[in-house]
Amino acid sequence: MTGVRPPGRGTTAVVPLRDGVSGKSRLAAVLDGGSRRRLVRVLARHVVATLLAADGVGRVVVVTADPVFTRETLAGLEVEVLEQPAGRPGLNGALEHAREVLTARGPGPLLVAHADLPALSPADVVALLATDAPVVVATDRYGSGTNLLLLRAGDAARGAFRFRFGIGSLAAHLAEAEARGLEAVVVDRPGTSVDLDTADDWSQLPDEVRAAVGQQVPGLL
Ligand SMILES: Nc1nc2c(ncn2[C@@H]2O[C@H](COP(=O)(O)OP(=O)(O)OP(=O)(O)O)[C@@H](O)[C@H]2O)c(=O)[nH]1
């Protein structure tokens, strides 16, 4: 993508983004396909723009099985798009691929951020980066999942840490850190805890966030 920031100092943020058709399936009962696709775009643009605006983030890389949709979705934003190989399916496979590519380029902390965090602010990102631990997990509103994961452990430890996104991923990531002798800190902030997967998640968002997203996605307001 044009206008990509050169590799430099700071944390590299990695945003996984599914293809243009299958995401946000849990909202299928309340939103048609076109609106779900639009929602994926609005949320992804918000998360990427927020990361780019946060002090301490050097670069944003999006890993996806659908680079055409992703480039179109993120047009005008300074991101690099990495294509997820077919042999690396699923969210964890996508992240392993991104980590391999980035580690081959050089050392440095990695911040994984899901592309569906409508309330995420630059201050949330700065707060995560200010947390002094080799592994930092921002959990979801149930205290059971992982919405952002910061790995600033040294290269060997960072490379060996298994991504375990999915049901119960907070406990899985904490266990992973413990198994590798890495201190892990859990962060729980209003801006990091709501990933928009269900109508109930929607109801938990502040009014101003719902107004901003709802204006752009028919059917949500
Ligand atoms: N590259 C990539 N990203 C994924 C994949 N699965 C999920 N993601 C991304 O990972 C983040 C969390 O996704 P989920 O909430 O599990 O899935 P979703 O598509 O948003 O919603 P559901 O269809 O309801 O599960 C979002 O940024 C997704 O776009 C995948 O297989 N590959």
Ligand SMILES: C=C(OP(=O)(O)O)C(=O)O
């Ligand atoms: C992938 C995860 O959650 P969700 O599918 O709810 O986004 C997770 O919490 O690891």
